[in-house]
Amino acid sequence: MRYILTRVVQGIFILLGVSIITFFLPWLYFNPRELALQVLQGGPRINQAEITAWVHQHGLDRNLLVQYWSWLTHAIHGDFGIAYKESHYPHDVSVNTVLSGRLWRSVYLVVPPTIASILIAIPIGLTQAIRRNKLYDHAMTTGVFVLYSTPAVLVCILMAYYFGAVLHIGKSSVNPLAQGIPPSQFPSYMITHFSDFLLPMAAILFLSIGGLTRYMRGSALDTLVQDYIRTARAKGASPTRVLFRHVFRPSVIPLITIVGLTIPVIIGGALIVEFIFNFPGMGIQTVSSVQSGDFTVVMAITIFTAVLTVVGNLLADVFTAVADPRVRLTAAR
């Protein structure tokens, strides 16, 4: 319990650091008056006084530290400010409007294939380790290596074309109507319109499975050379018993941490997947916001992804502590 508490406090400090970086990186560079000029371009006649008034109205003439504090306190309450590039004078569009529902849609897109890839990676990695250096292992290693080395962009394009446009297994583009579905109804929408989401989910599966299988194989190989495995075999335990009683648990435990660590990679990959399959999630919004230079939106998304990563790592650590008694002991010290 104390261990979990320490990790939570650490996570909060990390997020504080993330907020400092994401805030100051853009704001040290941006000139609020130029920003005002861009936003006010929709307005009738712009003069210097109006720009000054706009800058003052949005509090951009304050001390940077004060601005950071106000941004942070608003962000904690879930208000990420104004999406400047989406705004047309005099109407401000908030970042929350731009992002509404997108975070949850992305989570719904990423979670099922990630779980599936873990469930597939464990048996593949284990059997590979047992049949080390046999044809099966080499074939699998090569396949996994190719998957692992193929960039997300190519995986998605090839899947969208060959499975979507040629073979018609799934749709190569998500129906734009999906954007109007509120987050609460989204999971059921995904089930009823499964062919829309089959390919993007499969793409995420392919993107995450390579790394996980490699780690699983390595971790199982490490376990297999342990003395207690030899002891178990010497005692006459059957191969299946050795596998399930002695090899399985110690090799899967490190994988939990790895899953936590690959979360950023999966989120990054999901950006490409969303972009290519036109999925109305956070990733596709990131791309368009980056392209238009709308940095407040990008800041909010960066914070979201960092929160997901920190929470993911935290959960991974907690699960590891639950699954591995040694971790509990060292933490309690």
Next chain:
Amino acid sequence: MAKIETDTDFYANAPVSASGGLEAPFEPTHLGVPEGGEVAGGGSMGRQMLRVFMQNKLAVVSALFIIVLILMCIIVPFFYASDYWTVAGSSTSGTCFNNSNPGGFGSAAPSADHILGCTNGIDNFGLLFYAGRFSLLIGLLAGFVTMAIGTLYGIIAGYRGGKIDSFLMRLNDVFLSIPGLYLLLLVITIYGSSLWSLIAVIGFTSWFGVARLMRGEAQILRDREFSQASRSMGATGRRVMFRHVLPNSVSTMMTAATFAIGDAVIVLSTLGFLALALQPPDYDWGTMIQNASTQFEQGWWWTLWPVAIVFILFVLSTNYIGDALRDAFEVRLQER
């Protein structure tokens, strides 16, 4: 149940030394530093590491592939016209003219004149290597920046230890918890993308893993005998760090650098695909893939497959080389 093989006779019948410029970075003697551990026989540590590397046929093929690819990227653009005007605008039979395209100059299937076909009136073969120049240049330099920052940061943290270490590593944790691509996009949003800014941005946003790795390495090397000996003779911390710890971690750095370069090229292609990398007339593989992705859907497979295959082979090669280097490095660990 399969028996677990132990690689005792791993380099028993390995080829005795082979030249090819690969061994130079492995030779600790070049660096004039104390060696760690005695080698029982069979040549220097660097030789043994080279042998293990050479034993890995796949890695040797990968290294050859990358060398050939780099040479092609340097040489081909000099001889092979790939720009729009020379290829599409000339009146010879070698134009990238496509009857099915109302605009005229478009995408044509591979032919004797254009062995990889054309994209938007540009010869694909020439463009592949022209874009390769930018991709590989940015990849190599960004990988170098990544390694330089990560190594320096990691070694200082690992060697100094204590409060400096925990501060630097907590800061590193903060950066590591922002998914790399998002941090990169945030920075690109602000600082834009030109050749040099791409190198800087990719380099500055991907060194966090390297820093953590090098910190672990520095922590081990700090307590080795030669570091202690050097300190006892009155060497300053900086001297021990850069004359003893740094040269002895060259193998780890080589491995990490291989992966860093591969990653940088991937990241660049992702940016290129999102139209956030170089703008024409500069090209990179990601931009090529982006152009191809729209044409590909019309059945023009030659626009995507050549660049896709070269690209995947490149990344695959860096991964194989990285793995082989790691194995070669483990030989050194065994000797310790």
